[in-house]
Amino acid sequence: MMGTPAFTLMARPAFGVPAALTAHVRRRRFRHRYSPVSSLASVRGDPVSGWDDAFDVVVVGGGHAGCEAALAAARLGARILLLSMNIDRIAWQPCNPAIGGPAKSTLVHEVDALGGAIGAIADRTYLQRRVLNRSKGPAVWALRAQTDKREYSQEMIKMLHQYSHQITIREGMAHDLVVDREGKVQGITTFFGAKFQSRAVVLTTGTFLGGTIWVGAKSMPAGRAGELPSFGLTDTLRSLGLYTSRLKTGTPARVDSRTVDFSRMEPQPSDEDDHWFSFDPQNWVKRNTMACHITRTTSKTHALIRENLHLTPKYGGFMTSKGPRYCPSIEDKIVRFADRESHQIFIEPEGRSINELYIQGFSTGMPENIQIQMLQSLPGLEQCRMIRPAYSVDYDYLPATQLSRTLMTHNVEGLFLAGQVCGTTGYEEASAQGIVAGINAARFVAGQELVTFTREESFIGTLIDDICSKELDEPYRVLTSRSEYRLTLRPDNADQRLTPLGRQLGLVDDRRWEIYQAKQDRIGKELTRLHNVRIAESSPEGEAVLARSGAAIRTSATLAELIKRPQFHYQDLKDLGLDGDESLTLYDKEAVEVTIKYAGYLARQQDEIRKQRSVVDKEIPADVDYAAIHAMRAEARERLALERPLTIGDAAQLGGVNPADIAALLIHLKRPSATRLHLFEPADETRQGNARTQKEAASA
Numbered sequence: 001m002m003g004t005p006a007f008t009l010m011a012r013p014a015f016g017v018p019a020a021l022t023a024h025v026r027r028r029r030f031r032h033r034y035s036p037v038s039s040l041a042s043v044r045g046d047p048v049s050g051w052d053d054a055f056d057v058v059v060v061g062g063g064h065a066g067c068e069a070a071l072a073a074a075r076l077g078a079r080i081l082l083l084s085m086n087i088d089r090i091a092w093q094p095c096n097p098a099i100g101g102p103a104k105s106t107l108v109h110e111v112d113a114l115g116g117a118i119g120a121i122a123d124r125t126y127l128q129r130r131v132l133n134r135s136k137g138p139a140v141w142a143l144r145a146q147t148d149k150r151e152y153s154q155e156m157i158k159m160l161h162q163y164s165h166q167i168t169i170r171e172g173m174a175h176d177l178v179v180d181r182e183g184k185v186q187g188i189t190t191f192f193g194a195k196f197q198s199r200a201v202v203l204t205t206g207t208f209l210g211g212t213i214w215v216g217a218k219s220m221p222a223g224r225a226g227e228l229p230s231f232g233l234t235d236t237l238r239s240l241g242l243y244t245s246r247l248k249t250g251t252p253a254r255v256d257s258r259t260v261d262f263s264r265m266e267p268q269p270s271d272e273d274d275h276w277f278s279f280d281p282q283n284w285v286k287r288n289t290m291a292c293h294i295t296r297t298t299s300k301t302h303a304l305i306r307e308n309l310h311l312t313p314k315y316g317g318f319m320t321s322k323g324p325r326y327c328p329s330i331e332d333k334i335v336r337f338a339d340r341e342s343h344q345i346f347i348e349p350e351g352r353s354i355n356e357l358y359i360q361g362f363s364t365g366m367p368e369n370i371q372i373q374m375l376q377s378l379p380g381l382e383q384c385r386m387i388r389p390a391y392s393v394d395y396d397y398l399p400a401t402q403l404s405r406t407l408m409t410h411n412v413e414g415l416f417l418a419g420q421v422c423g424t425t426g427y428e429e430a431s432a433q434g435i436v437a438g439i440n441a442a443r444f445v446a447g448q449e450l451v452t453f454t455r456e457e458s459f460i461g462t463l464i465d466d467i468c469s470k471e472l473d474e475p476y477r478v479l480t481s482r483s484e485y486r487l488t489l490r491p492d493n494a495d496q497r498l499t500p501l502g503r504q505l506g507l508v509d510d511r512r513w514e515i516y517q518a519k520q521d522r523i524g525k526e527l528t529r530l531h532n533v534r535i536a537e538s539s540p541e542g543e544a545v546l547a548r549s550g551a552a553i554r555t556s557a558t559l560a561e562l563i564k565r566p567q568f569h570y571q572d573l574k575d576l577g578l579d580g581d582e583s584l585t586l587y588d589k590e591a592v593e594v595t596i597k598y599a600g601y602l603a604r605q606q607d608e609i610r611k612q613r614s615v616v617d618k619e620i621p622a623d624v625d626y627a628a629i630h631a632m633r634a635e636a637r638e639r640l641a642l643e644r645p646l647t648i649g650d651a652a653q654l655g656g657v658n659p660a661d662i663a664a665l666l667i668h669l670k671r672p673s674a675t676r677l678h679l680f681e682p683a684d685e686t687r688q689g690n691a692r693t694q695k696e697a698a699s700a
Contacts, residue, residue: 051187053168054197055081056445057438058188060174060233061204062090064427065419065434067156068116069202072438074166075115075507078445081196082160083188085208086227087171091121091156093427094224095251096358097149097350100277102132103480104428105142106459109494111431112278114439115507117159118431119277125151127290127349128270138594139487140480143275146292148351175232177201177415179240185414191231200441202416204434207249209234209396209421214313215389216367224251225391234396241411242402247475248321248394249425250329252363253371254356256385257349264380265293265347274586279495279519280512293347293380297330300377304370305334312365313392319365321394324425324475325635325656329363329392330374345378356387365392397423400467406450407437407464416441422467425475432460439505451505457497459489470655481633484612484659487598487605492591496520519588526580526592530560533578544576563596612662616649620669629668636661 055078059070062084070082084090099122100108112119126145133140160167173191180186187197208223208230223229234244270289278284312331313319323329328336333343346360362378364371368389375381400422402409407422409415418433440450453461462483467476480486489497499516502508508516535541537553545562546552553562559578562568570593573579579589626632626641635656645651652662 050195051197052194053081054187055079055168056198057081057200057202057441058083058174058196058198059202059204059438059441060188061206061208061419062087062169063204063206063419063430064091064118065204065206065430065437066202067091067160068111068118068431068434069204069416069418069438069441070160070167071117071163072115072435072507073202073442074163076439076442076446076505078166078442080163080167081198082167082169083172083174083190083196084169085171085173085223085230087169089153089227090160090169091153093147093149093152095249096348096360097152098144098146098348099427100142100144102140102142103459103478103482104426105144105277106480106489106491106494107428107432107463107478108143108277109279109491110458110460110498111428111435112280113495113498114435114502114505115509115512116431116435117156118428120280120283121152121155121159122147123276123278123283124155124285126287127352128268128292129275129289130268130271131273131275138492138590138598139490141491143277143491145277146290146348148354150351150354173228173230174203174205176236177233177240177412179412179415183240183412185412199445200414200416202418202434202437202441203233203421204417204419204430204437205230205233206420206430207393207395209244210246211393211395212319214319214365214392214394216311216365216370217313217316217318218367219313219318222393223395224393225388229395237398240415242398242409244396244398246321246394247397247420247423248319248323248392249327249420249475250323250363250365250392251390252359252361253375253386253390254350254358254388255375255381256387257355257357259383259385260347260357261380261383262293262347265295268292268294268346279499280515290349290352292349295345295347295378295380296342297345298342298377298379301330301374302334304374304377305331305364305366308366308370309335311367311370314365319392319394322474323392324477326477326479327363327425327475329365330361331364331366333361347380362390363392364390366390395420397421399423399471400464401469401471403468404450405452405461405464405468406440407433408440408444408450414441414444416444420475423472423476424463424467425477429463429476429478432463436460436464439507455483456485456488458494459483462489466655470653470657472655474656476655479658481660482658484609485605487601490594492587492594519585522581522584522588523591523595526584526588527560527595529580530563530592530596531558533559535559535562535578541576541578545572560596563593564599569593608663612648612659612666615666616647616652618648618666618669620645620647620651620665624669629664631664631667632661633658640665 057073057078058081059066060083062082070080073080108119122145125147127148128146130144132142132144174188175191176189178186185201188201189195211223211229212219213222213225221229269291276284309315309331345362348358348360350356350358371389372386375384375386398417398421403417407416407418416437418437419430443450453464455461455465459478463478483489495516499508503513534556536556542553570589626637639654639656640651643654651657
């Protein structure tokens, strides 16, 4: 293990809100709620005697957050107990077996840059890969991979077993935390009485804390279909002064692929280009791909849903927990977008040897008999056989405002949380939190300074800063528009931003470090060449540039100046015989082009950020008509209208309010009178951010 890093990334509140102001906002607006308990003796009494075993860190939960936490802590030299209620479901994908997508892919690249597992496993187990948003700028490019859910779990278990001298995997249900009189973690006990000592505990319980699944009006205790929920731990957490609330999520039905007519659907093949999540070529496994397919809802589908809304947990009033805005159920789509005649539905394979198809975009809480009718109203699924019904699940979570940005709780020293238990949704969000919690749990045990990630440096930092500083009332999903630094925080440069830190912390080994250094060396040399090589207007190359781009070279231009042109790309250099060394990879060339093309935009972004930081104390009039700010997302308009923040700094700290929304608000406040609200037009940057968010929501 390497020594303590020379620096520690320090998170900063959004828009540079001073710490004192942030604390003031939190005190005034967000009061902590403590659940009443009769006694603390069970958790604050004397340490448990007769431990069954001792570890440095106990990780509770074997999902995506738990696996990343265990692996990160092991790489830093800690001895780990990974406790899972079902060790046959390690890193299981209970919902969509897919990794990546808008903003989520950036998280995957960042976790990989730190030495994490999610990108490597996805590259080894994909069924299909596609780069989304290629017609737009690199800041919103997003790799998405459909994965084989069984292979994914098996590959993760293999990776955990590579650290078998440090990671012990055990099946069991964590039932109680052991905390001493000073509020420090001492270990855990299981439901059946096993006692494990540790100086740090990482809770990654997913949807299992008090989980209940719903199909129509019927419910049963479960963390997910066929698996028991966790008992007792919620009461322990409340007794420690932590407050909990409820959220919900859901998953669509699975149908038998042998009963589906794919000829009636639009095929969606894999991209031919090789794009990967991992920066390590050792993880790049070439595989035969499988197509997904697209169908659409029909008028019959919509009629069935409208006629039976009262039978769902949400609209029937059986369940009040709030679900993810950007991954709505099909009934929510029909209600919220009543004017739409049809919605896209993606039919996706779950594995090479699995006959089940995942019906993306069709999650529902309807009773089973209605679900079958709904499925058979879709073109191509008229004769389909449902294998597993869709269901909703609501569960306990701990609002992450009770955590520091290291993901350790304020109340209990040595207790870390990560994943859905913090109010987020998605495998990628869970993995990002898991690696941070694992790093800090290991460093806590070693007596080292804990690490935080900044908004400026990573989407990991953006995610953690958002959930730790904002009160959220719905599951949090990372979006490109949530970051004011999105032009800088691209998937292509995640290794440049975070691998040096991973090396400094001890997460990146010598082989990965050499790969990183070689890549940066190639890119640096090529950038130097492009800025130094000039071509003349009258040269054959200059005439070819005119013919290709329609714009002549004035006297002469460097190759870098050519690449800055909107319609000119690095590939054009190759066609002109002006490209670089053959050792340059596809990723090297993309990085070079993006670095050159984005130089001006990055400078403009920094100016905008400085402007926003300078107005945190600007007062917001009490009578602002948020509904009239059309450049702002509906989620932000609703939250601002409800909360009525006093200042821009207050507004920036609200859950569901993004930097692009603040930019729209600032422009709106410059207008001379409310009578002209209907004339409001957003600036280009704000409009682009808003459009990105709408696109991401539509793709959910």
